[in-house]
Amino acid sequence: MGGHLKQQNLITAQERLRDQVAHALRAALISGELQPGKVYSAPALAADFGISATPVREAMLDLAREGLVEPVRNKGFRITEVSERDLDQYSELRALIEVPTVGAITGSATREQLEALRPIADEIVASARDHDLIGYLDADRRFHLSLLALHGNDRLVETVGDLRKRSRLYGLTALDESGLLVASAQEHHELLDLMLAGDAKAAEACMTRHLGHVRSLWAAEEH
Template identity: 85%
Template sequence: DLGVSATPVREAMLDLAREGLVEPVRNKGFRITEVSERDLDQYTELRTLIEVPTVGRITRTAARERLEELRPVAQEIVARAREHDLIGYLEADRRFHLALLGLSGNERLVETVGDLRKRSRLYGLTGLDEAGLLVSSAEEHVELLDLMIAGDARGAESCMRRHLGHVRSLWAEGRDGPADA
């Protein structure tokens, strides 16, 4: 229907399987990998162990101008949440977090968090958006950036810990299956 041959589709599906996003089903094809509450807790714990101290270190070492360069992306996250643009929200959120962590200079750290983000896909995003909870989560990005630019490493670490915990609790509240986006 889309004019794409089976070989690139199969290769793409195998790439998704290698990333753990889908699993092959013998004689049927593929299905989306289920992510359990325990999985989400473990991914959140890993992200907290990595991102909280990294945000503190970046706050103490990064040039304020470099941090300020992230402001348009933080504002875009809020705008996309207000516009109910879930795909735009997810993309801007990914860019913000990975660019922020990129200021650490550790490419493996960024790669690892990127992988954890893929594996923990946001659940219940549509429901959260409809309940108006997505905007408050989006605004935490601007708050984090403000704390970092002010040089408040402890405040930034606390905000990041709260943000990750908030996102995890939102997943639990909105657990209605994978995000439509």
């Protein structure tokens, strides 16, 4: 029994390392340390981390499933390049799904359900003020997906989650450096307030504006 438990602990430790590496790689993608179009090998990245290549390779496979990198035979992983056209299409899909869904949720969600999202909105603002981009992304993802989950359509939440991963928040670093990240963060509180007031039309307009801001940030980063 003891040996079996030891083996389980080892597996858990390996999984944790894989998750930590994936987290660090996402941070490097956001900060621009890992460049789109470039190929990186798992052993070289592992040497940077000071660990073995296996958890790095596994973490890269996780990122490949998210569309952030693509495997290159016998070489490693290429950071996926996302074109302006790609970003426009992701933005259009998100708006088509998220805007009317926010309107519908405004009419169906309870005050308690909406207020439960307030602490996450606070986290988004706090991360923006602390220049914690990974924290910002994590809280932002939890806010949007938890809000959409109130609609009761699991596939819709999965689809938006996938679109978010594939587009990544291009321009996040530039937005932070320009001091505009806090303003973007505060839009989550504005959205909640409008939904709590029962104003579906204004909530939809706020969501449209919020997604538009995100897209214009990507454009600012590209040019």
